[in-house]
Amino acid sequence: MADKSRRGFLRTIFGTWFGIAWTALTASAAGMTLGTIRFLYPNALSEPPSKFKVGFPSDFETGQVDNRFKDQNAWIVRIRDPQLGDIIYALSTTCTHLGCTPNWLEGEQKFKCPCHGSGFKITGVNFEGPAPRPLERWAIRIAEDGQLEVDKSKKFQKELGQWDDPESYVKV
Amino acid sequence: MHTATQLAHSVQIGLGVFYLFVALMNVGFALYQCYAANNRRQGIVWSLVAGVFLVHSLAYFAGANWIISAGFRDFTTQVMGYYGGQLGPILYTTVSIILFVLFLRYRKFFTEPVVAWSILNLGLLAAGWSLTDDNFRKIITKEDNVPIVMLIFSVGFFTWLPFRRAVLNDERMANGEPPMEKEEEEKVLVWPDLVYTEMIAMIVCTFVLVIWSVLLKAPLEQPATTAKAPNPSKAPWYFLGLQEMLVYYDPWMAGVVLPTMIIIGLIAIPYIDFNQKGNGYYTFVERKFAITTFLFGFIVLWCTLIVLGTFLRGPNWNFFGPFEYWDPHKVLPLNNVNLSDYFWLPLGVTFPEGQGIGGILVREAPGIILVLLYFAALPPLLAKTIMRPFFIKMGFVRFFLLINLFQFMAALPIKMVLRWAFNLKYIIYIPEYFFNI
Numbered sequence: 001m002a003d004k005s006r007r008g009f010l011r012t013i014f015g016t017w018f019g020i021a022w023t024a025l026t027a028s029a030a031g032m033t034l035g036t037i038r039f040l041y042p043n044a045l046s047e048p049p050s051k052f053k054v055g056f057p058s059d060f061e062t063g064q065v066d067n068r069f070k071d072q073n074a075w076i077v078r079i080r081d082p083q084l085g086d087i088i089y090a091l092s093t094t095c096t097h098l099g100c101t102p103n104w105l106e107g108e109q110k111f112k113c114p115c116h117g118s119g120f121k122i123t124g125v126n127f128e129g130p131a132p133r134p135l136e137r138w139a140i141r142i143a144e145d146g147q148l149e150v151d152k153s154k155k156f157q158k159e160l161g162q163w164d165d166p167e168s169y170v171k172v
Numbered sequence: 173m174h175t176a177t178q179l180a181h182s183v184q185i186g187l188g189v190f191y192l193f194v195a196l197m198n199v200g201f202a203l204y205q206c207y208a209a210n211n212r213r214q215g216i217v218w219s220l221v222a223g224v225f226l227v228h229s230l231a232y233f234a235g236a237n238w239i240i241s242a243g244f245r246d247f248t249t250q251v252m253g254y255y256g257g258q259l260g261p262i263l264y265t266t267v268s269i270i271l272f273v274l275f276l277r278y279r280k281f282f283t284e285p286v287v288a289w290s291i292l293n294l295g296l297l298a299a300g301w302s303l304t305d306d307n308f309r310k311i312i313t314k315e316d317n318v319p320i321v322m323l324i325f326s327v328g329f330f331t332w333l334p335f336r337r338a339v340l341n342d343e344r345m346a347n348g349e350p351p352m353e354k355e356e357e358e359k360v361l362v363w364p365d366l367v368y369t370e371m372i373a374m375i376v377c378t379f380v381l382v383i384w385s386v387l388l389k390a391p392l393e394q395p396a397t398t399a400k401a402p403n404p405s406k407a408p409w410y411f412l413g414l415q416e417m418l419v420y421y422d423p424w425m426a427g428v429v430l431p432t433m434i435i436i437g438l439i440a441i442p443y444i445d446f447n448q449k450g451n452g453y454y455t456f457v458e459r460k461f462a463i464t465t466f467l468f469g470f471i472v473l474w475c476t477l478i479v480l481g482t483f484l485r486g487p488n489w490n491f492f493g494p495f496e497y498w499d500p501h502k503v504l505p506l507n508n509v510n511l512s513d514y515f516w517l518p519l520g521v522t523f524p525e526g527q528g529i530g531g532i533l534v535r536e537a538p539g540i541i542l543v544l545l546y547f548a549a550l551p552p553l554l555a556k557t558i559m560r561p562f563f564i565k566m567g568f569v570r571f572f573l574l575i576n577l578f579q580f581m582a583a584l585p586i587k588m589v590l591r592w593a594f595n596l597k598y599i600i601y602i603p604e605y606f607f608n609i
Contacts (some may be wrong), residue, residue, distance in 0.1 A: 070401035114403035117489030133603035
């Protein structure tokens with residue numbers, strides 16, 4: 001007969017071996033569920049700082065792609081743009097097709113992705129292979145100390161007409 | 173890099189063992205022809221073939237330096253590079269499809285044991301000659317690629333075997349006899365017959381895996397970093413068909429929609445294919461459409477693309493001929509153009525970037541109309557015309573399910589041909605909303 005008093009409840013869940021077994025099972029199942037939920041939020045630093053300085057504008061040569069910041073997901077490129085003149089911009093190193101990291105091929109003057117063969121011009125515009133849109137550009141500005149500062153928290157996409165935004169390049 | 177004119181000693185020994193193996197295979201076949209099939213003449217022919225391979229074997233053991241002709245090698249590489257470097261994949265796919273059609277059409281000839289055996293021998297001879305080329309050998313003997321070499325032979329064998337039986341059965345049934353399988357309807361017991369067979373299979377499997385893991389090194393690469401992707405970056409071998417698909421399609425299509433369609437299609441087969449014939453025995457004539465469609469998807473679109481991805485796709489995912497050096501700086505100009513550009517540019521219409529939905533829909537109207545026609549208008553048209561018997565037999569739902577799945581399968585070769593012939597990139601191109609077909 002079920003004992004409906006407060007002590008009876010405790011006796012039911014801890015008083016018999018059968019009760020202890022079920023209680024332990026419930027507790028461990030609940031623990032596992034909580035652990036699984038906790039697993040979805042890894043205990044890691046979310047992002048390295050999104051802003052970093054890459055040097056003075058005079059450090060970059062016109063027509064050159066700077067590979068030094070590739071592990072920070074940026075190529076620093078200085079070109080002579082027909083409309084804007086001498087500009088520096090920061091290209092994202094993530095292929096817009098499926099997210100591999102392309103390589104800059106100096107001899108062929110193009111970024112070429114090793115995964116599916118997408119090719120991008122020095123401007124980041126896609127011209128061969130399956131990549132559906134140009135590489136993205138990061139925000140770039142001249143900081144107070146005169147160095148270039150890339151800000152990866154803002155991105156600019158050509159197909160949305162965002163490359164005209166003065167934040168997406170630095171005029172030299 | 174140029175192929176060495178003098179084979180290394182280890183290569184000579186390897187080729188000696190290879191030809192010895194092929195010679196022994198042919199000795200076995202000659203004995204089979206002589207004593208089991210009671211065909212003396214075939215026995216003599218295959219003994220002679222075994223002798224030729226044995227001579228090859230002994231010559232390489234003795235230090236012979238027979239190598240594939242540089243002229244042939246360079247010719248192959250040159251041919252593959254025609255048409256702006258695009259002829260390679262075109263040739264490869266076209267020849268695969270032609271061979272597939274020829275095999276189905278002349279299955280009686282190709283499944284003849286002597287013919288099949290000759291093809292195998294020619295293939296092995298070609299492989300033997302090709303193995304004297306440094307570039308070919310380097311790629312064929314790479315640890316990752318060993319399963320694919322095995323795949324070529326095992327898929328070949330397991331296509332031949334059922335087709336051989338199907339051809340024999342079809343002949344019998346044409347003469348009014350029952351298929352072979354109906355005559356050997358002897359029942360066997362699970363224990364011990366089946367369980368023992370399974371146990372032996374497991375032991376052989378374990379044995380092979382142990383030998384494999386001892387002899388071939390694990391294909392490990394450098395620690396992963398986002399800054400440096402291996403060039404070429406290859407998917408696991410069983411996904412190379414998908415990776416090849418991704419060359420022609422947007423990741424959303426090739427990575428999500430088409431694989432989902434493959435899985436749905438495979439699940440749907442038993443519901444679409446209600447043909448009761450061919451149950452428990454091999455036949456081709458009674459299930460022509462089903463077998464042809466399935467094998468086209470499996471062999472041409474899946475297996476040959478795995479082989480293409482493994483052996484013929486090199487750095488920057490460029491196509492390389494079988495004897496070509498994998499040069500990461502090979503220049504292949506592939507200027508791809510969207511359908512909307514093909515349509516609007518000659519009319520002098522340009523569309524600014526960053527416009528709204530209305531403008532995008534106008535810009536992509538030609539592609540959208542084509543895709544809608546393909547999926548909505550083509551199936552009823554087929555039901556009315558050439559596929560009318562199918563439609564009547566299968567009913568509305570089954571027929572349209574079949575045709576739509578079929579269209580998704582055909583989408584890959586269609587896009588490949590369009591890419592090669594017109595440098596077409598996307599039929600519908602809406603990068604603003606990640607929607608490209």
